Amino acid sequence: MLNAQSNGSLRELNTKLLAEIAELRKKFAEIMVENGELKDKNAEIPDLRRKFTELEAEKAELKDRIAELLRQAVEESKRRDAENIELKSRVVELETSLAIMEQSSLGVALANHLLYE
Helix, strand or coil: HHHEEEEHHHHHHHHHHHHHHHHHHHHHHHHHHHHHHHHHHHHHHHHHHHHHHHHHHHHHHHHHHHHHHHHEEEEHHHHHHHHHHHHHHHHHHHHHHHHHHHHHHHHHHHHHHHHHH
């Protein structure tokens, strides 16, 4: 009887161990799938780092380009302001000359009128 009981206990234990082994195999398979996914993601890391480095370099180039364009815009603005001041001064000179010429023409016309009357 003790022997039959031992056999029953051993069968029960064997069944439990087989179920546990099956569960562990299932978990192992899941872990292997996850491990494969992680390896794939890890393989992307060097490429992502390279792309990041390229983008950082491009960003630095763009910042430099923006700074250069701003510098050029300031220079162009100063140049145009100076040109504008120069042209305004020229307009004043021309208007003054025109006024003098008009006054002179009026004087000549008046003198001619007085002479020929």
